[in-house]
Amino acid sequence: MHTPYASDPAKAxxxxxxxxESAFRSCYQRDRDRIIHSSAFRRLKHKTQVFVEHEGDYFRTRLTHSIEVAQVARTIARALGLNVELTEAVALAHDLGHTPFGHTGEDALDALMAQYGGFDHNAQATRIVTSLERHYAEFDGLNLTWDTLEGIAKHNGPVTGDLPYALADYNARHDLELGTFASAEAQVAALADDVAYNNHDLHDGLRARLFTEDDIAELPVVGDCYREVDAKYPGLDPYRRRHEALRRVFGVMVTDVIETSHRLLQNAAPADSQAVRDLGRPVIRFSDAMWSDLQQIRSFLFRRMYRAPKVVEMRRRVTNVVEDLFPFYMSRPDFLPRRWRQDVADAPDGTALARLVADYIAGMTDRFALEAHARLLGGDAELSHGKGI
Structure with a gap:
């Protein structure tokens, strides 16, 4: 049962x-389906979160992460009486703009693009779904509804100040009202992202042996969940114990978002989805207590996982890959694939060329970037053949 403030596909x-429009699918369902069938979505299979793609079959990729985010987002949206299809579309698209090698690749590409307008993965997701996906006869991109595009562009909140070029370029043609908060559905997608990556980074860090269950036993929420499992299932197999505890962490966070957001929505009583945008503040949130607990969990993960010596070393090596590929393609654009060369020929200046090169590198998977680096620049063969960390 949808609430008055849920996004209505009939009013999209x-x-x-x-x-x-389709006779059988709402416009939001159609948006979701186009995202799932896009080339960029398939490439997420070989783009990683923290680790490099070849390091193990069980570590999360951007694809598995996006699926997990969509599952959490569906649960929250349904519990709050929001439009599940729009929520799912934004959740599935939220990471489309990520480079190879996760945030490490993004940081490297942003530095290389500093004089050309910078690089931002959220803005790049908008560029992908509005321009770079070129499969339809009548338009570039996926031609998504305004509501979905808005959610992709600003699910993390208003976008103000100097806009990333990829976002500014599209917004000049189709105003996404970047200075306001997005729909409640888009806000749900953003919080679902927080829930998913905090949980799966704990799981991946344990699997990578960057820390142990004893190390996280005193973390808020996490420690309580382990103690609950130990009390209910004494002597449980270690792998089942881990799963039972971390799934409870998921549940605690999701419940907190639902209960806190329900109160906020009830108190604000927005008349429709536009009234949510006009509130000037988010309506989908963690409680203050949970937010404080999350900061402690994130601080732990930063120290013990994202800054672990072997992760830092891999970050250095893959940063070099991006830093080498960018100037190579800038000086030798003839090495770009054939379908990109017409765009290169039409590029009016160096800035336009740099943006094309950034688009191409950002679209690479981890594996493809490593192989291209080894082939074109004699890169690290050991890294390229899965003998890294």
Whole structure:
């Protein structure tokens, strides 16, 4: 049962290019399906979160992360009476703009693009779904509804100040009202992202032996969940114990978001989805207590996982890959694939060329970037063949 403030597909703002809508799917369902069938979504299979793609079959990739985020987001949206299809579309698309090698690749590409307008993965996701996906006869991109595009662009909140070029370029043609908060559905996708990555980074860090269960036993929420499992299932197999505890962590966080957001929505009583945007503050949130607990968990993960010596060393090596590929393609754009060369020929200046090169590198998977580096620049063969960490 949808609430008055849920986004209504019958009232969705139009697509940039007018289309006849489906007789069987809502416009938000159609957006979700186009995202799932996009090339960029498939490439997420070989883009990683913290580790490099070849390090192990069980570590999360951007694809598995996006699926997990969508599952959490569906649960929260349904519990709050929001539109599940729009929530799912934004959740599935939120990481489309990520480079190879996670945030390490993004940081490297942003530094290389500093004189050309910078690089931001959220803005790049908008660029992908509005321009770089080129499969349809009548338009570039996926021609998503305004509501979905808004959610992709600003699910983390208003976008103000100097806009990343990828976002500014599209916004000039199709105003996404970047200075306001997005729909409640998009806000749900953002909080679901927080829930998912905090939980799976704990799981991946344990699997990588960067820390142990004893190390996280005193963390808020996490320690309580382990103690609950130990009390209920004494002597449980270690792998089942880990799963039982971490799934409870998931549940505690999701419940907190639902209960806190329900109170906020009830108190604000927005008349419709536009009223949510006009509130000037988020309505989907963790409680203050949970937010404080999350900061402690994140601080632990930063110290013990993201800054672990072997992760830092891998970050250094893959940063070099991006730093080598960018100037190579800038000086030798003839090495870009054939379908990119017409865009290169049409590029009016060095800035336009740099943006094309950034688009191409950002679209690479971990494996493809390593192989291209080894092939074109005699890169680290050991890293390229899965003998890294």
């Amino acid at each position: 703002r139009p697509r940039l290019h007018a289309e006849e």
